Amino acid sequence: FPNGLSDFLAGLLEGRETVLDEPFAGEAELADGQGRVEWAVAWPLDEEGYQGLYCNTVPTPLGGTHETGLRSAVIRALKAHAERIGYRKAGQLTADDVLGGSALLLSLFYKTPQFQGQTKEKLVSNEVTRLVEGAVKDRFELWLGDHPAEGTALLDHTVARAEERLARKRSKEVKRQSATRKLR
Numbered sequence: 001f002p003n004g005l006s007d008f009l010a011g012l013l014e015g016r017e018t019v020l021d022e023p024f025a026g027e028a029e030l031a032d033g034q035g036r037v038e039w040a041v042a043w044p045l046d047e048e049g050y051q052g053l054y055c056n057t058v059p060t061p062l063g064g065t066h067e068t069g070l071r072s073a074v075i076r077a078l079k080a081h082a083e084r085i086g087y088r089k090a091g092q093l094t095a096d097d098v099l100g101g102s103a104l105l106l107s108l109f110y111k112t113p114q115f116q117g118q119t120k121e122k123l124v125s126n127e128v129t130r131l132v133e134g135a136v137k138d139r140f141e142l143w144l145g146d147h148p149a150e151g152t153a154l155l156d157h158t159v160a161r162a163e164e165r166l167a168r169k170r171s172k173e174v175k176r177q178s179a180t181r182k183l184r
Helices: 005-012 065-085 088-092 095-099 126-146 148-183
Strands: 024-029 035-042 050-055 103-110
Touching (some): 005 024, 050 065, 065 088
């Protein structure tokens, strides 16, 4: 793929509508020369998510600390952007609201990775979370600032997901209360 992960993600999402016209994609060197990270994230409207997670080209289907760093970076940057533009409803967002139905590709190149188990299904290097978050967060905040219409569309989409989640939670609580009242 000539443009790396963004072209790969475009191929995966071909023919599907997305919240943003183009994915948030990029690459960055990690602090202290520890390696580099590449990412591409898009939000399809059908919310059929996809996760492609790699460390040193080894697939890590169970995710790990690199995924945690990316999730943390995206949610923190989105909340900071919402606060900056005065979008009050973003305070209720969780990582699942933001990245739950997203198509996500993450590739980490790290000098000394530590994996869980023989099959390397999960990255467990603790310092990677901080390194990935530091590399991605500021870039996502800048991207949101440079693309205000896309940032607002993404906030609208994720806040709608959060409101659905909270409505489901409230309806479960009401059902639970009515069931205990019937027993009495």
